[in-house]
Amino acid sequence: MSYPYDASLFSEEHEAFRNTFRRFLKEEVEPNVDRWTEAHHIPPEFWIRAAKAGVLGMDIPEAYGGPGGDFLYRLVVAQEIGYSVAGATIGPAFIGDGCGEILCRAGTEEQRRKWMPGVVKGEVRxxxxxxxxxxxxxxxxxxxxxxxxxxxxxxxxxxxxxxxxxxxxxxxxxxxxxxxxxxxxxxxxxxxxxxxxxxxxxxxxxxxxxxxxxxxxxxxxxxxxxxxxxxxxxDGMKIMLGGVNMDRIMWPIIGHAAATRAYHETVEFVKNRKAFGQPIIDFQNTRFKLAEIKTELTIAQAFLDKMIRDYKATGELDVLQCAMAKMWYTEMEGRIIDQCVQLHGGSGYMDEYIVSRLYTAARLHRIFAGTAEIMRVLVGRSI
CATH class of the missing domain: 2.40.110.10 (Butyryl-CoA Dehydrogenase, subunit A, domain 2)
Known part of the structure; x- marks a missing residue:
């Protein structure tokens, strides 16, 4: 299983990075998630390894020690970490790497020279x-x-x-x-x-x-x-909202990817779990629920792709679109994962199942980087 993104929106370099990041999540993150969850902490040396793997500060210019990539690299991270089992536990920490972009964009030249090289190396969080x-x-x-x-x-x-x-x-x-x-x-x-x-x-x-x-x-x-x-x-509002606006496309992508992972996990579960002598997927209610989820995810993908295309064309994130996306996608994520938990039955409430962790993580997404209510205020001002 993998996240069904539109590959035409990304270059060969982005895809090479995607493969690197997927491998990094599988080898360096997923085996440690349970231990880090118990500790409520990711050890500092992890970020050093992330830097050596080339998955930190992707859009930091070469002048400050970064690879000089574009913002699309962060969208790749959002897609992959949202779909990964690791995303439900380390998502905010890893997306926090974007703070380096804010420092690079809004900081003075002295500040960039002083701190950015350490940020890219994973030495300065x-x-x-x-x-x-x-x-x-x-x-x-x-x-x-x-x-x-x-x-x-x-x-x-x-x-x-x-x-x-x-x-x-x-x-x-x-x-x-x-x-x-x-x-x-x-x-x-x-x-x-x-x-x-x-x-x-x-x-x-x-x-x-x-x-x-x-x-x-x-x-x-x-x-x-x-x-x-x-x-x-x-300049505080401008600086902070510039970073928040980035979050308001990142978290909708993460939400869509997480809902997609929950859907995929649920399809596999209901195919293999039986009730009353038949697989759960054979019940009409199950098929109807999954049909609704698949349709909603497919339609939702189209607007995300539009936002990415618009960004590529203009080099700017549309504030209104980001607010609408932050509001709607995170609520959609909650609806879908809730239904996936229900289709898992009692298993969906158990932490050992991915949908359980996706469910609790999803509840944060309607609050983080601006609540759904604040997004409604922003969208309402445009009417």
Whole structure:
């Protein structure tokens, strides 16, 4: 079984990378998923191996140590990790590699030279610290402050639900530099994890994706040089939403791939499992459910392919399309995987079956990178 993508959208180089990444998942990730899930942590040396395998920082320019690929390499990763059994446990951690792209795109030349080579080598993990205890998808409600004091910023506040919080060496932190300006007063400032006053809080226990660590960060009069500011003061919304917009095509692809994997697993299960003396697939209800799922997945593939074609033609991601996709695909994923669990019966509730892990991971996708409700707000503004 494999994800049924449209190969015409990708080059020979992308396909060669796909084969490399599939092999990497099979050899380096899948055998370790259970152990990492129990530990709620992926060991730092894994990222070094990922870098040596050539599956990190694919779209980072050669000038900063990367291979200089395009954004389509990240879409290949989304397709393959979404379809893989590993995706339901390490998905957020691996997609977090995209933080390097944000640093490369929005950072200063000094910042790129300082940190990007280590990012590409897997030696420097980067975290994106946006969400706060009292503000999630509403970035403009950020309470963490950064007050200018000479050649430094003094940062105070807290963040929560931060991916890769255990191992990240630097965090791109959303701060209010001009609170009176609201959303226009939000900036992004890089904070090194060894700065006095910076503290990692609890590792948070989650419903799923447990190999990907998630936790709290605290900033108590943390001083950083003004050279750690990304872009200009007030650029925070633009910088953060630029990265989030990437996520809003990545997660729909992951959701579609995961739903496809659940469908494939379910087809095999109902062919081999019997009830009342016959295979479950022979019941009309089973065939009708699977027919609906297959149809929905096939139609859904068409819009994803359109988004990719549009990106290739323009070099830009359409904000409205990404919002619609983030809203609809993740909800579709939830519907389909829920039906697949039902067709598995009691087995679908057992962690040893892939659909169980896909089910719990899918619930995150309607929240991560902007809730479905926020996506409805964005789409509604276009009407």
């Amino acid at each position: 980067v975290g994106l610290a946006i969400t706060e205890p009292d503000s999630g998808s509403d970035v403009a409600a950020t309470r963490t402050t950064a007050v200018r004091d000479g050649d430094e910023y003094v940062i105070n506040g807290s963040k929560t639900f931060i991916s890769n919080f255990l191992d990240a060496a630097i965090f791109m932190v959303g701060c209010k530099t001009n609170p009176e300006l609201g959303a226009k007063g939000v900036s992004v400032i890089i904070v090194e994890a060894d700065r006095p006053g910076f503290r990692r809080g609890r590792a948070l226990k989650k419903m799923g994706c447990n190999a990907s660590d998630t936790g709290e960060l605290f900033f108590d009069n943390v001083r950083v040089p003004v050279t750690n500011l990304m872009g200009n003061e007030g």
